[in-house]
Amino acid sequence: MIRRLYRLWPEPKLLARLWLLTGAQAVLQGLLLAVLVPVLAAVIRPEPDLAAATPWLVLGGIGAVAYAVLSIIATPVGFKAAGTLAAQLRRRLMRHVSTLPLGWFTAENKARLARGVTADVGDAAHLAVTVAGPAITSTLLPATVVVVTFTVDWRMALLFCVTALVAYWALQRAARISEIAEIELERAAVGVAGRAIELGQAQPVLRAAGHAEGTPRMHAALEEHREVYREGMRRARRPFFVYTAVIAGGFVAALALAGELLLSGRIELAGAIALLVLAARFLEPLGNLIELIGALRAMTNKIGRVEELLAAPALPTAADPVRGIDAADVEFSHVSFTYPGGDSPALRDVSLRCRPGTTTALVGSSGSGKTTVTRLIARFFDVDSGQVRIGGVDVRELDPAALLDEIAIVFQDVYLFDDTIENNLRLARPEATWDELEKAAGAARLDEVIERLPHGWQTRVGEAGAQLSGGERQRVAIARAILKQARIVLVDEASSALDPENEAAITQAIANLGDDPDRTVVVIAHRPATLAAADHVVSLDGGVVIESGTPDELLRTGGAFARLNRQYERARHWRIANHG
Numbered sequence: 001m002i003r004r005l006y007r008l009w010p011e012p013k014l015l016a017r018l019w020l021l022t023g024a025q026a027v028l029q030g031l032l033l034a035v036l037v038p039v040l041a042a043v044i045r046p047e048p049d050l051a052a053a054t055p056w057l058v059l060g061g062i063g064a065v066a067y068a069v070l071s072i073i074a075t076p077v078g079f080k081a082a083g084t085l086a087a088q089l090r091r092r093l094m095r096h097v098s099t100l101p102l103g104w105f106t107a108e109n110k111a112r113l114a115r116g117v118t119a120d121v122g123d124a125a126h127l128a129v130t131v132a133g134p135a136i137t138s139t140l141l142p143a144t145v146v147v148v149t150f151t152v153d154w155r156m157a158l159l160f161c162v163t164a165l166v167a168y169w170a171l172q173r174a175a176r177i178s179e180i181a182e183i184e185l186e187r188a189a190v191g192v193a194g195r196a197i198e199l200g201q202a203q204p205v206l207r208a209a210g211h212a213e214g215t216p217r218m219h220a221a222l223e224e225h226r227e228v229y230r231e232g233m234r235r236a237r238r239p240f241f242v243y244t245a246v247i248a249g250g251f252v253a254a255l256a257l258a259g260e261l262l263l264s265g266r267i268e269l270a271g272a273i274a275l276l277v278l279a280a281r282f283l284e285p286l287g288n289l290i291e292l293i294g295a296l297r298a299m300t301n302k303i304g305r306v307e308e309l310l311a312a313p314a315l316p317t318a319a320d321p322v323r324g325i326d327a328a329d330v331e332f333s334h335v336s337f338t339y340p341g342g343d344s345p346a347l348r349d350v351s352l353r354c355r356p357g358t359t360t361a362l363v364g365s366s367g368s369g370k371t372t373v374t375r376l377i378a379r380f381f382d383v384d385s386g387q388v389r390i391g392g393v394d395v396r397e398l399d400p401a402a403l404l405d406e407i408a409i410v411f412q413d414v415y416l417f418d419d420t421i422e423n424n425l426r427l428a429r430p431e432a433t434w435d436e437l438e439k440a441a442g443a444a445r446l447d448e449v450i451e452r453l454p455h456g457w458q459t460r461v462g463e464a465g466a467q468l469s470g471g472e473r474q475r476v477a478i479a480r481a482i483l484k485q486a487r488i489v490l491v492d493e494a495s496s497a498l499d500p501e502n503e504a505a506i507t508q509a510i511a512n513l514g515d516d517p518d519r520t521v522v523v524i525a526h527r528p529a530t531l532a533a534a535d536h537v538v539s540l541d542g543g544v545v546i547e548s549g550t551p552d553e554l555l556r557t558g559g560a561f562a563r564l565n566r567q568y569e570r571a572r573h574w575r576i577a578n579h580g
């Protein structure tokens with residue numbers, strides 16, 4: 001465990017210092033007990049010999065001062081450690097996450113990351129201080145006491161060793177049993193939660209049937225879960241009792257042994273008292289270990305989750321990556337790709353080319369592979385076979401930062417920060433001048449939105465941009481792409497219905513993006529106007545390119561694109577007729 005914690009932390013010095021201080025305190029505590037033996041021997045006798053006790057008392061005093069100094073040093077280290085350790089581990093996690101392929105960021109992984117960065121890291125750091133420290137004390141102090149006891153009476157020391165072995169066995173058993181109990185409890189808790197949801201969801205039906213508090217079957221199921229819970233709790237309690245009994249048994253045995261040694265005259269009264277004091281100091285911290293076992297397991301689980309996040313494989317980088325490209329040509333050459341865990345290829349033998357100064361529209365039914373094409377351009381994932389080249393360079397050979405510098409992505413659902421419009425745009429290029437900001441806003445047709453807003457550029461857009469409509473948020477994203485001067489812009493056009501003003505503005509903004517002769521625009525198109533304005537159309541079906549050419553050419557051929565275009569048109573007229 002200690003080794004795992006040590007490996008986990010990027011700068012383990014603080015952790016090492018903390019544990020060393022804790023360990024030193026524990027050993028010192030044990031050694032101070034050694035001083036007690038000659039002092040008791042000098043004092044507890046018919047004629048106490050204070051002179052013999054004095055040097056030991058002085059030594060004990062020095063030890064006590066050293067202990068106090070260690071405590072004074074250790075306390076602020078401990079206070080500071082949890083916060084510093086959490087910050088260090090968070091930084092390590094964030095650094096690692098920034099090297100992961102964007103494809104890793106699924107909803108599930110994002111939730112794991114959020115939990116990892118907030119709860120798990122914080123709790124693991126807190127536990128590393130509040131649990132690992134006492135666990136070290138509870139192990140090192142008894143170990144030192146055993147060594148000290150050997151200098152007093154080897155029989156008692158052996159008894160301590162046997163007690164420690166039995167306690168270790170009981171502790172292992174307790175850990176195993178409570179782990180199983182915890183798994184069952186977790187399962188029971190999930191089951192109960194499931195039934196509670198069921199109860200909530202089925203309320204209308206249950207109320208109509210006069211069973212608002214659940215059917216007898218539901219009650220029986222809840223009762224069954226309660227029983228599992230009770231049984232789990234009972235089983236988890238048993239090993240705790242066993243452990244406590246081992247410790248208590250150890251003390252009774254120590255008492256009996258000390259009594260026997262005293263009565264048989266093999267030790268003096270002072271020795272017997274010293275042995276009992278040692279027994280108490282040996283058993284008390286050992287007994288505390290059982291209290292720590294639950295927290296130690298919780299720490300193991302949390303550490304396991306953080307380790308899992310850190311084990312996610314980073315994007316492989318070339319030994320000598322290319323740091324820049326000349327032109328923003330995008331080219332797919334016989335690309336095939338299956339998503340991790342997917343059972344069939346999302347793209348098969350796809351070849352296409354998008355040139356600077358042009359707009360390529362990707363079309364096809366849902367699941368045909370349009371989004372996958374854009375994800376592979378931005379290297380969210382690496383291809384299984386074939387090549388994705390940008391400016392003639394395989395994206396795997398490009399420096400990941402340089403690649404992302406060239407690309408701007410306009411998602412369907414644009415995320416904005418709860419900040420002003422200006423700051424949301426500046427995210428793309430913090431040093432942009434006002435002139436550049438205004439030009440970008442104009443080209444993205446965002447200027448007219450800003451004019452309407454109560455505080456213009458300084459209007460806050462609310463949590464996730466909630467103050468703006470979906471179409472307006474897309475205009476912000478397009479303005480960001482322009483401001484970033486990205487030479488490749490990937491747009492996933494909003495597929496949901498937009499009001500006519502937003503629809504026209506976005507079509508215009510996408511067209512404006514394509515006006516730059518150095519820029520390559522790839523758009524997942526859902527609107528006839530965008531399709532008509534595209535220079536090139538690539539039509540996909542089942543992960544395969546089924547046709548490509550200019551919109552006019554494809555319309556004339558009367559193939560899949562022409563059919564899709566007719567569908568889009570029909571849907572548009574239907575919408576207009578319904579709105580009108």
Ligand SMILES: Nc1ncnc2c1ncn2[C@@H]1O[C@H](COP(=O)(O)OP(=O)(O)OP(=O)(O)O)[C@@H](O)[C@H]1O
Pocket residue numbers: 339340341342345346364365366367368369370371372373
């Ligand atoms: N993250 C993923 N993991 C596994 N399979 C995926 C993933 N994303 C997409 N797929 C699968 O890959 C195939 C292509 O999906 P893709 O999202 O590229 O299609 P699309 O044409 O963009 O569809 P839509 O218009 O609905 O967004 C589909 O079969 C889809 O189920």
